Amino acid sequence: MLLTIRSLTKTFPGTTALDAVDFDLAAGEIHALLGENGAGKSTLIKCLTGAYSRDGGEISLEGRPISPRSTSKAQELGIGTVYQEVNLLANLTVAQNLTFGREPTRFGMVDARAQKRQAEAMLEGYGLDIDVSRNLAAYSVAVRQIIAIARAVALSGKVLILDEPTASLDAREVETLFDVVRGLRDRGLGIVFVSHFLDQVFALTDRVTVLRNGRRVASERTADLNRVRLIEHMLGHALEDEVIAHGKTHDAAAAQRPELLRFENFGRRGHVEPFDLAVGRGEVLGLAGLLGSGRTESAELLFGVVEAHSGAARDENGTFDLSSPRAAVAAGFGYAPEERKEDGIVADLSVRENIALALQAHRGWLRRLSGAEQARLANNYIARLDIRTFGPEQPVGELSGGNQQKVVLARWLAMNPRFLILDEPTRGIDVGAHAEILRLIQKVTAEGMSILIISSELDELIAVSDRVIVVRDRRHVAELTGREITSDTIVRAIAAPQAGRQNSGEEAA
Amino acid sequence: MTVLRRIAPQLVTLAALVALVTLFFPDFLRIEVVDGRFVGPVMDIAKRGAQVGLLTVGMTLVVATRGIDLSVGTVMAISGAVAAWAITHDVSLAGTLALALTAGAAAGLWNGCLVALVGIQPIVATLILMTSGRGIAQLITEGRILTFSNEGLAFLGSGDLLGIPVPALIWFAAALAIALLMRRTALGLLVEAVGVNRSASALAGVNAAVLLVAVYVASGLCAGLAGIVSAADIRGADANNAGLWLELDAILAVVIGGNSLLGGRFSIAASLIGALIIQTIDTGILLAGFPSEYNLVIKAALVLVILVLQSPNLAHQWRTVGRAARRRREGVPLSAKAQGQ
Ligand SMILES: Nc1ncnc2c1ncn2[C@@H]1O[C@H](COP(=O)(O)OP(=O)(O)OP(=O)(O)O)[C@@H](O)[C@H]1O
Numbered sequence: 001m002l003l004t005i006r007s008l009t010k011t012f013p014g015t016t017a018l019d020a021v022d023f024d025l026a027a028g029e030i031h032a033l034l035g036e037n038g039a040g041k042s043t044l045i046k047c048l049t050g051a052y053s054r055d056g057g058e059i060s061l062e063g064r065p066i067s068p069r070s071t072s073k074a075q076e077l078g079i080g081t082v083y084q085e086v087n088l089l090a091n092l093t094v095a096q097n098l099t100f101g102r103e104p105t106r107f108g109m110v111d112a113r114a115q116k117r118q119a120e121a122m123l124e125g126y127g128l129d130i131d132v133s134r135n136l137a138a139y140s141v142a143v144r145q146i147i148a149i150a151r152a153v154a155l156s157g158k159v160l161i162l163d164e165p166t167a168s169l170d171a172r173e174v175e176t177l178f179d180v181v182r183g184l185r186d187r188g189l190g191i192v193f194v195s196h197f198l199d200q201v202f203a204l205t206d207r208v209t210v211l212r213n214g215r216r217v218a219s220e221r222t223a224d225l226n227r228v229r230l231i232e233h234m235l236g237h238a239l240e241d242e243v244i245a246h247g248k249t250h251d252a253a254a255a256q257r258p259e260l261l262r263f264e265n266f267g268r269r270g271h272v273e274p275f276d277l278a279v280g281r282g283e284v285l286g287l288a289g290l291l292g293s294g295r296t297e298s299a300e301l302l303f304g305v306v307e308a309h310s311g312a313a314r315d316e317n318g319t320f321d322l323s324s325p326r327a328a329v330a331a332g333f334g335y336a337p338e339e340r341k342e343d344g345i346v347a348d349l350s351v352r353e354n355i356a357l358a359l360q361a362h363r364g365w366l367r368r369l370s371g372a373e374q375a376r377l378a379n380n381y382i383a384r385l386d387i388r389t390f391g392p393e394q395p396v397g398e399l400s401g402g403n404q405q406k407v408v409l410a411r412w413l414a415m416n417p418r419f420l421i422l423d424e425p426t427r428g429i430d431v432g433a434h435a436e437i438l439r440l441i442q443k444v445t446a447e448g449m450s451i452l453i454i455s456s457e458l459d460e461l462i463a464v465s466d467r468v469i470v471v472r473d474r475r476h477v478a479e480l481t482g483r484e485i486t487s488d489t490i491v492r493a494i495a496a497p498q499a500g501r502q503n504s505g506e507e508a509a
Numbered sequence: 510m511t512v513l514r515r516i517a518p519q520l521v522t523l524a525a526l527v528a529l530v531t532l533f534f535p536d537f538l539r540i541e542v543v544d545g546r547f548v549g550p551v552m553d554i555a556k557r558g559a560q561v562g563l564l565t566v567g568m569t570l571v572v573a574t575r576g577i578d579l580s581v582g583t584v585m586a587i588s589g590a591v592a593a594w595a596i597t598h599d600v601s602l603a604g605t606l607a608l609a610l611t612a613g614a615a616a617g618l619w620n621g622c623l624v625a626l627v628g629i630q631p632i633v634a635t636l637i638l639m640t641s642g643r644g645i646a647q648l649i650t651e652g653r654i655l656t657f658s659n660e661g662l663a664f665l666g667s668g669d670l671l672g673i674p675v676p677a678l679i680w681f682a683a684a685l686a687i688a689l690l691m692r693r694t695a696l697g698l699l700v701e702a703v704g705v706n707r708s709a710s711a712l713a714g715v716n717a718a719v720l721l722v723a724v725y726v727a728s729g730l731c732a733g734l735a736g737i738v739s740a741a742d743i744r745g746a747d748a749n750n751a752g753l754w755l756e757l758d759a760i761l762a763v764v765i766g767g768n769s770l771l772g773g774r775f776s777i778a779a780s781l782i783g784a785l786i787i788q789t790i791d792t793g794i795l796l797a798g799f800p801s802e803y804n805l806v807i808k809a810a811l812v813l814v815i816l817v818l819q820s821p822n823l824a825h826q827w828r829t830v831g832r833a834a835r836r837r838r839e840g841v842p843l844s845a846k847a848q849g850q
């Protein structure tokens with residue numbers, strides 16, 4: 001075995017995150033580490049690399065016991081890691097991030113030209129066309145994710161650990177990443193792969209280890225497993241009904257919905273080209289497109305994160321202001337952004353305060369929600385979304401990634417907006433909770449809330465959307481309704497805007 | 510209950526410090542009644558601590574937003590100068606107070622706009638006023654120490670009410686008012702949210718910019734009040750020395766109060782105890798009769814000890830040690846017993 005972990009134990013005040021977990025990684029294998037949100041996957045990885053100090057257990061690499069005290073010590077041992085929350089430095093350049101700690105020097109000074117060359121070489125093979133001398137802040141989550149991966153790959157001599165590396169990548173980038181990972185496996189590295197995308201697990205990995213509530217419940221060859229068995233291992237029971245499997249029936253007679261809002265000629269130069277968009281009451285609008293196509297930009301525009309240069313928003317009472325998030329919230333909008341760590345959670349505050357925040361901001365500072373009211377809200381959503389926390393007073397920063405995501409969703413559901421914008425709402429969320437969230441979306445829309453959902457997962461988009469808008473090159477290029485909503489048409493519209501547009505034109509005629 | 514748990518380390522520190530000072534100066538805790546006034550070292554601390562204490566209240570809020578206000582000492586000099594100028598130009602007492610407080614609020618508004626609207630880093634933004642503000646104060650006092658003899662104004666600095674020094678009352682009242690304002694309304698939560706993650710808070714609909722400006726205005730108001738007390742105490746405005754270096758004591762008090770300079774959770778009560786701790790050190794060193802040249806060194810050493818003892822790393826290690834000790838006690842009762850005998 002390349003890497004063996006025996007009886008690894010880690011407790012936090014109030015929880016046992018890992019309870020005597022064993023884990024083996026062979027050279028030349030891709031090993032999936034799976035489990036529900038809060039099962040202990042990220043904690044296992046952090047104990048392994050020394051980001052957390054373990055309470056008990058042995059770790060050995062190639063037969064020798066190791067105890068790295070930090071990520072950089074682990075790197076020296078040949079263990080490269082991409083953590084779930086990518087930790088690069090946004091105010092350094094891409095090249096500086098890639099070579100951080102190992103900058104090429106000349107006469108004792110950093111050799112910027114060699115650094116640039118080295119960085120470009122590291123990014124080769126990822127199909128990324130970016131300027132490495134620009135600040136990292138200029139690039140999207142997906143690009144940052146790939147940069148973090150490239151850095152870890154270059155640093156991993158023996159073991160590569162990827163904690164949900166594909167959460168913000170689209171299908172094409174996932175394929176590129178898989179090619180890179182397979183290449184490393186063939187070179188004899190051991191690779192740990194954490195993901196909630198079971199399809200990717202089956203496509204890529206050789207073996208699977210499942211954690212549940214901090215215990216190892218299974219470790220099997222991927223080929224010996226099927227989806228249903230795997231889910232049973234993860235949840236401890238079968239998944240009652242997967243919404244994806246029988247989502248909306250997209251019959252042609254899509255319900256005629258009363259119009260709630262309308263955006264006319266809404267756009268911003270250099271951001272999103274002007275578009276028209278009508279939103280029906282209780283309608284779910286899907287926004288499909290490649291990364292960087294203008295999906296998130298559209299959402300930001302609709303929520304006033306950036307101000308529109310042209311156009312107006314209208315409801316039955318006439319036009320209303322959307323010039324800032326505050327104005328949007330006042331107009332009954334909600335927005336769960338894509339970057340959970342930077343734009344979503346308020347890490348040091350409690351689950352209760354995070355869930356109450358939007359509602360409180362909306363009510364104004366004078367009308368304080370009492371502690372009891374906040375706790376009632378929080379407990380309600382902790383139960384409904386199955387947020388794994390030891391109580392509403394736990395700081396959100398201590399929750400697992402998927403559970404943090406649920407808190408952000410709860411914040412907006414608690415506000416009960418009339419129009420809710422969700423940017424990748426199920427990112428990092430496990431299969432069980434995923435189904436629960438899609439069910440919740442159906443429930444709140446049945447009660448009259450309208451939702452705009454952005455997702456890289458086409459299956460999810462198809463399952464919940466009444467209408468799908470396809471975005472490409474910062475333009476809304478196609479609108480698909482009813483029976484047109486299939487992954488085939490969407491993929492075609494994404495690739496060839498003309499085809500998509502014609503298609504929908506025919507239907508409408 | 511939770512408040513008590515939050516301020517427990519500060520209370521323990523203060524108690525230990527009082528015990529230490531009492532060792533050197535046994536009469537430290539003695540309070541006598543002279544002419545209907547309470548007198549003794551403790552009352553002295555409550556009175557002298559008022560200026561830093563007032564600054565600390567505002568500073569706590571600023572620090573909670575991940576900011577810092579270096580200008581408060583200077584703002585004290587400005588508001589003191591305004592007060593002295595006004596009272597010597599036959600403005601009524603109420604008018605004088607209003608003018609001085611307005612000066613403080615205006616200074617805070619300036620800082621807040623630089624930070625929240627222009628986007629300058631707080632330490633730089635407030636440094637501007639810190640360095641230039643004394644010049645403004647000097648312009649008002651025309652370079653002299655501007656003295657006055659108005660009894661009403663002097664009362665705020667050296668008078669007594671129910672036997673208690675007025676500055677102490679002002680200090681406690683201001684702290685109580687702001688603490689209640691923060692916790693009885695949603696302001697406290699919103700300030701903390703903005704301090705932890707401004708971008709996420711703004712996206713949740715929190716009016717982060719206005720909140721930031723308001724926090725600096727509050728700090729300016731507190732400094733204005735401290736400036737009035739300071740001028741009233743000496744019956745004059747000294748543009749060069751009023752509030753000199755007090756911003757550093759205020760920041761120190763906030764830190765001793767266990768508030769993180771990285772923003773977020775704050776406790777005004779804990780900061781106030783921090784201010785009391787600093788004033789106790791100052792007064793204690795004097796009372797203990799050390800030669801004055803040792804004062805700063807002893808103060809620095811004590812502050813260092815306090816901060817090290819309160820540091821989160823150490824707290825974590827203590828917990829681990831405690832857990833290990835408990836495990837040893839519970840895990841091997843027989844040998845423990847054997848050892849005990
Ligand atoms: N710093 C921390 N302090 C306290 N508790 C923590 C901390 N980090 C993790 N935990 C707890 O440990 C448990 C396991 O968390 P972990 O992040 O390992 O889950 P995960 O399997 O990676 O989940 P996800 O799929 O959501 O990322 C959770 O209950 C979490 O609340």
Ligand SMILES: [Mg+2]
Binds near residue numbers: 041042043400
């Ligand atoms: Mg995780």
